[in-house]
Amino acid sequence: MNTKLYTAIYVVLFVSATVQVLVEFAGLAYWTAFALIMVLSAMKAVLVAAYFQHLRWEPRSLTYLIGIGLAAALALTFAASYSIL
Structure with missing residues (x-):
């Protein structure tokens, strides 16, 4: 088990979740905020599936x-x- 890799992925997931919350309150246009949140959500889903569910x-x-x-x-x-x- 590579602890450094899992820690780095955890930090990326944490930062992207924080960015999603900031996008929510940033006052961007609805579709712009929606697109950013969907892209970040897809990225997080791929990371979780690839590394934490071991599909990689x-x-x-x-x-x-x-x-x-x-x-x-x-x-x-x-x-x-x-x-x-």
Whole structure:
């Protein structure tokens, strides 16, 4: 276990979460703030999945399987949101 690597990733996650809060209160235009928060959230999700869930060291087929499941969940979420309207 590489403690320095995990500590560095933790610091990056902490700083990006802090930046997200600062973006929220910065008074930016709605879509600009939304885009920044979504980019930071995606970056944090990739870091957590890659390092803390150990997908970085798993076979690529498992990573692709997780990606397909994520894409299906997102597609179902978008479909459900449009069916409510």
